[in-house]
Amino acid sequence: MEKHQLIIDATCDLIAENGLQATPISSVAKEAGCGAGTIYRYFETKEELIEAVYLSLMERFTSACLENLDRTASVREQLNTIWLNLYHYMREVPRDALLLDQLSVAPAISAELQERGKRDLKTTIDPIFTRGRQEGSIKDIPDDVLGVFVYGGISTLLRTDRNAPCVVPTVVTDDMLLSICWGAIEKRD
Amino acid sequence: MEKHQLIIDATCDLIAENGLQATPISSVAKEAGCGAGTIYRYFETKEELIEAVYLSLMERFTSACLENLDRTASVREQLNTIWLNLYHYMREVPRDALLLDQLSVAPAISAELQERGKRDLKTTIDPIFTRGRQEGSIKDIPDDVLGVFVYGGISTLLRTDRNAPCVVPTVVTDDMLLSICWGAIEKRD
C-alpha cells in the first residue's frame, strides 16, 4: 500500500484510540512503520496530516451513507436508507465515530474544510428534503436544520452509549430509530 | 471574588475561546491575574482544574435548564420549558456551549465524572419521561435514548450554526424547535 495512505490510516487508529493531543508524530511513525522524518515527506505539517485524515474520514462516511441508495425511490425510503446507513456505520466502525468526535473540535479543521467534507452528502440529501417539503410530507424548516438535528441526535446517542455502554445496541431497533428521526422532521396536520 | 472561582472562570473563558490544547496554565494565570504557582495552591494538577471547570459548567447547564420549571405542570409543558431553556441558554451563552464541546472529548473527563455532571438533570427529567410514557403520550423507548437524542439534536444544531453562522438564530423559532423535539419523542397512533 502507498505510504501516504499508510500514514493516514495509522493516524486514524491512534487518534480514535488515544485522542488528538495524545497522538504525537513519533507514535504515528511507529504505528505506520516508518521514521518520523518520512511523514514530513508526505505532509508539510502535522496540521496538514490531520486535514487529510479528516477528508478521508468524511469520504468514508459519505459513501457509507449513500450505499444502496435508490435515487428513484420515495422520499421516505431514501431517507430511511441514509439514516440507517449512518446509524449502522457508526455502530460497526466505532473507530470512525470516535475519530469524528475528536476532529470536530480540532483547531486544525477549519470551517471551509468542514464544508468540503460535508459537501457531497449535502448535495445528495438536500434535494430529498426539498422534494419532501414540496410533497408536503416534511416540515417547512430549512434543510440544514432538519438534517443537522437528526444527524446530531444519532451521533450523540451513539457517543453516549460508547461512554456508558449497553443501552443502545440491544434496545434501539431500526424501526425505533426511524420513528424518532421521522417524527422530528415529518409534517403532520 | 474567591481566587478559586476566579481561576475556574478564567479557564472557562480561555478553553471556550482557544480550545483545551491551546490553554496552557501560564495563560490561565495571566487571565486570572495571578502567578502560575498560585494555581497549584488550589488545584493539584491541571487535570483537576479541568474537572472543576467541567462540574461548574454542568451546574450552570442544570440550573439553566430547570429555571422556571413548574413541577406540577403537564408533561408537555415541563419538557417545553426544559428544552427551550436549554436552547436559549446555549444561544445566549455560547461560551458555555463551546466549552461543553471541548470538554466532552477531553481525556480528563472520565465516564463517572460525566455521570456526576448529568445526574441532577437526569433525576428531574427521567420521571417526566416516565410519566409521559405512562400517560401514553411518549414513545416506548428508554429515557436515555429520548433525552439524549433531543439534546444531541439541539446542541449539534447550534454547534453547526456557530461554525457557519446565520442560519439558526434568525430562522428557527421556539415553536419550530419544539415541533421538532416533540415529533421525535411523541407517540402517535
Place this chain on the structure above:
DNA sequence: AGGAACAGAATGAACGTTCATTCCGTTTTA
C-alpha cells in the same frame, strides 16, 4: 515576628520539525 499566600523564574520532559546521512533501485559508462 511568624506563617500563610503569592508571584514568577527555573526545571525537565515531551513535542513538532529539521537535516545530515544512509539506503536502494535505476541509469550510465566502459
Place this chain on the structure above:
DNA sequence: TAAAACGGAATGAACGTTCATTCTGTTCCT
C-alpha cells in the same frame, strides 16, 4: 555485462520551543 554514478526516498538523532510543575524569594496578614 559489470560496476560506477546518480537521485530521491527514508531515517532518526538533534534542535528549539512549549508546557506542566516545582522552587525560591517576597508580600501580606495577624
